[in-house]
Amino acid sequence: MAVHPDLWPQARSPIGLDPAMEAKIGTIIASMTLEEKVGQVLQPEIRWITPDEVRDYHIGSIENGGGSFPQGNKHAALKDWTDMIQSYWQASVDRQANHATRIPLMWASDAVHGHNNVLGATLFPHNIGLGAAHDPDLLRRIGAVTAAEVRSTGMDWAFAPTIAVARNDRWGRTYESYSEDPRIVSQYAGAIVEGLEGKGATFLDKDHVLATAKHFLGDGSTDNGRDQGNSLVSEQELSKVDAAGYVSAIDAGAQTVMASYSSWHGVKMHENRALLTDVLKMRMGFDGLIIGDWNAHSQIPGCTLSDCSIAFNAGVDVFNVPTDWKALYGNMIREVQSGEIPMTRLEDAVRRVLRVKFRAGIMDEAGPAQRPNTLKPIGTPDHRDVAREAVRESLVLLKNNRALLPIRPSAHILVAGEGADNIAMQAGGWTLSWQGNDNGPAEFPGATSLYTGIRQAVEAAGGSATLSPDGSFTTKPDVAIVVFGETPYAEYMGDQTDVALHHANNESLALLKSLKARGVPTVAVLLSGRPLYVNPQINQADAFVAAFLPGSEGDGLADVLIAGKDGKPRHDFRGKLSFSWPKRPDQTPLNVGQPNYDPQFAYGFGLSYAAPVQTPRLPEVVSTVNYGDRGVYFAKGTFWNGYGLKLEGASPLAYAGKPVSTGAITAAPSPRDPQAVHLAWKGKGGISIAAATPSDLSREANGSMMVSLTLDVAQGPSAPVQLVVGGISLPIGPMLHAGANHFEIPLPCFKGADFNSVSPLLTLSTDGTLDIDLKDARLVENKAAVACPGA
Numbered sequence: 001m002a003v004h005p006d007l008w009p010q011a012r013s014p015i016g017l018d019p020a021m022e023a024k025i026g027t028i029i030a031s032m033t034l035e036e037k038v039g040q041v042l043q044p045e046i047r048w049i050t051p052d053e054v055r056d057y058h059i060g061s062i063e064n065g066g067g068s069f070p071q072g073n074k075h076a077a078l079k080d081w082t083d084m085i086q087s088y089w090q091a092s093v094d095r096q097a098n099h100a101t102r103i104p105l106m107w108a109s110d111a112v113h114g115h116n117n118v119l120g121a122t123l124f125p126h127n128i129g130l131g132a133a134h135d136p137d138l139l140r141r142i143g144a145v146t147a148a149e150v151r152s153t154g155m156d157w158a159f160a161p162t163i164a165v166a167r168n169d170r171w172g173r174t175y176e177s178y179s180e181d182p183r184i185v186s187q188y189a190g191a192i193v194e195g196l197e198g199k200g201a202t203f204l205d206k207d208h209v210l211a212t213a214k215h216f217l218g219d220g221s222t223d224n225g226r227d228q229g230n231s232l233v234s235e236q237e238l239s240k241v242d243a244a245g246y247v248s249a250i251d252a253g254a255q256t257v258m259a260s261y262s263s264w265h266g267v268k269m270h271e272n273r274a275l276l277t278d279v280l281k282m283r284m285g286f287d288g289l290i291i292g293d294w295n296a297h298s299q300i301p302g303c304t305l306s307d308c309s310i311a312f313n314a315g316v317d318v319f320n321v322p323t324d325w326k327a328l329y330g331n332m333i334r335e336v337q338s339g340e341i342p343m344t345r346l347e348d349a350v351r352r353v354l355r356v357k358f359r360a361g362i363m364d365e366a367g368p369a370q371r372p373n374t375l376k377p378i379g380t381p382d383h384r385d386v387a388r389e390a391v392r393e394s395l396v397l398l399k400n401n402r403a404l405l406p407i408r409p410s411a412h413i414l415v416a417g418e419g420a421d422n423i424a425m426q427a428g429g430w431t432l433s434w435q436g437n438d439n440g441p442a443e444f445p446g447a448t449s450l451y452t453g454i455r456q457a458v459e460a461a462g463g464s465a466t467l468s469p470d471g472s473f474t475t476k477p478d479v480a481i482v483v484f485g486e487t488p489y490a491e492y493m494g495d496q497t498d499v500a501l502h503h504a505n506n507e508s509l510a511l512l513k514s515l516k517a518r519g520v521p522t523v524a525v526l527l528s529g530r531p532l533y534v535n536p537q538i539n540q541a542d543a544f545v546a547a548f549l550p551g552s553e554g555d556g557l558a559d560v561l562i563a564g565k566d567g568k569p570r571h572d573f574r575g576k577l578s579f580s581w582p583k584r585p586d587q588t589p590l591n592v593g594q595p596n597y598d599p600q601f602a603y604g605f606g607l608s609y610a611a612p613v614q615t616p617r618l619p620e621v622v623s624t625v626n627y628g629d630r631g632v633y634f635a636k637g638t639f640w641n642g643y644g645l646k647l648e649g650a651s652p653l654a655y656a657g658k659p660v661s662t663g664a665i666t667a668a669p670s671p672r673d674p675q676a677v678h679l680a681w682k683g684k685g686g687i688s689i690a691a692a693t694p695s696d697l698s699r700e701a702n703g704s705m706m707v708s709l710t711l712d713v714a715q716g717p718s719a720p721v722q723l724v725v726g727g728i729s730l731p732i733g734p735m736l737h738a739g740a741n742h743f744e745i746p747l748p749c750f751k752g753a754d755f756n757s758v759s760p761l762l763t764l765s766t767d768g769t770l771d772i773d774l775k776d777a778r779l780v781e782n783k784a785a786v787a788c789p790g791a
């Protein structure tokens, strides 16, 4: 697809080139060896590099990825962080690191909703909630607080903001987007960059950090909302919609931009020279550095993790190469020597790195441990106040019949639902780990759950709040607040084929129904990373609040839900939807301005106390699909998300809960366990888990996901047993033993499989006899580096 740079918007950074600085950089570059230059353009991840290696390979920057901590300790203290960073920094300024000039390293972290990788940090609402606040000044203050907390750990660089304009809410990163509307994204991008980096006299001073506008470009407009997918929008739309935030980010002085995993018309962004260089660097005048995304270069045809001149020549200045950086270092040196990478390109990249380091003060600053703001407390009351304010502003009221809200503070309130006292659910993905799905109360010192916030608000006024996740009670409450929604996910792990609620959809509805049946009025609070089809829940509840992913300050919700002593609201609802809300689970993409726009709640919708409204019953869609957690195929006796079980054979048989047999294989409800399927082989055959359409597991296979199976072996196999995924079979007989079995096989072990289109999802087959109960089948993250069977 041809690109016409002069049709693109121009930007103008307020920083500008400083001739004296540029001259100094020229002198430094002239004194650097080839090895030193290459080191500056590599960014490894802490788990795969030591301080000694930073010195020996002249490494220019390091990142800590999600779920990566000093000594692997999730509960690491501030001091553990600064000690660790100091030791790497010290290595980078050792005389042997860069022989002629001291070039300290920079440290980057995904501080995307506060300094979220660090225990005790202030956690802001994710971007989707902030979009509903329509308040750029709030974004400026959030950026400033985030910068202060990043500074406390001695780091220099936040991989934020995400300024994607999410156009299809199936996307697992919808919550990282402020809005489907480029106008909001554009207003916010500049404001948050100013907050993070400072402005004018405060630009990148001791209180501020480098910001990263990400992911350039088109991450939010991919086909079917697929993460790392392919955007097929026109050049005009790409430049007007997707690029809107980049213009204001650069206008605000953004110093780094991260390239996107995604493609535009089939070309990976990491190889798109026209967009990275001709548009971003030339047309928009971006003079900072382009950082690659996590191993993203390896996805370019012709590239590997450790070899990718294509990306570098296209304009990526710093490789995000967590693991294979050493081999990449060797290959780059060779490629510059052979001319495959022009020396001018390498020197341009190094110039950009050094320019950013000079502007950020990194060249002259003391080590991280000695900087004025290092070890300043994080999660302080004044920081949390900003987050609490952000929570108040981001709530969108979708229904409030008979003015059930606000609740008088003398009321007796039942706080029910899985999300009631669940800060992990409030915080979502990118929280202390990549997926954020392994957190509990111990991970959130100083934070407030929604329940705690409500309790604090009512107790002072003589009311009471009782926590009851399952909705049971002995004394009938005046009102129940039911908190439910999505459990945490990040990136492609959150992709869906629809906009249904996949987690506890039926359970949340049943809870609202049972409270209603017992005569208790209900306020439903939805925690979610995207607008969801939840009309049945909205119909059951008397009031309904979309709270998105509010973060660590649950009391912000109570500020709005609970009235003052005089019965009047203390704060009104101010949030207005920055994403259109669907009326059917399959209604996506759904964006304001599109033809036949027919949302349940339109872009900009949001009720308030000031203007009460009665909401009529909403239309409900009858669905035959069991919506369950993403990546779960069979659990608790149910097949989820459109997957089912098939007995393979000349004429395959579907299992639907009643005994079926092909002669060779029988499937039936297990007499031993009501939540298992009993599978008995008498002869050659296979059983498959499959959906109507093939599954795309390419990102799961490329990342770190594995097939997880739980089964019980009543009678072991008489012949070899195969597990087949994507046409590749692995012998699993040796892994089976009598009794309970649980095994996990990383997807990449199915070497050679076509993960783009996997159908069936998996097949279990044998030629002999075998008798098992299948209990659970799903995909899980390979956190502990599980190896391939037999390896």
Ligand code: BGC
Pocket (backbone or CB within 6 Å): 064, 065, 066, 110, 159, 214, 293, 294, 491
């Ligand atoms: C994400 C980026 C993130 C990077 C570094 C990637 O997988 O796409 O948003 O900044 O990881 O952790």
Ligand code: BGC
Pocket (backbone or CB within 6 Å): 064, 065, 066, 067, 068, 110, 294, 434, 703, 704
């Ligand atoms: C990292 C993330 C990264 C992801 C990609 C994780 O281990 O922490 O930052 O985005 O891997 O696979």
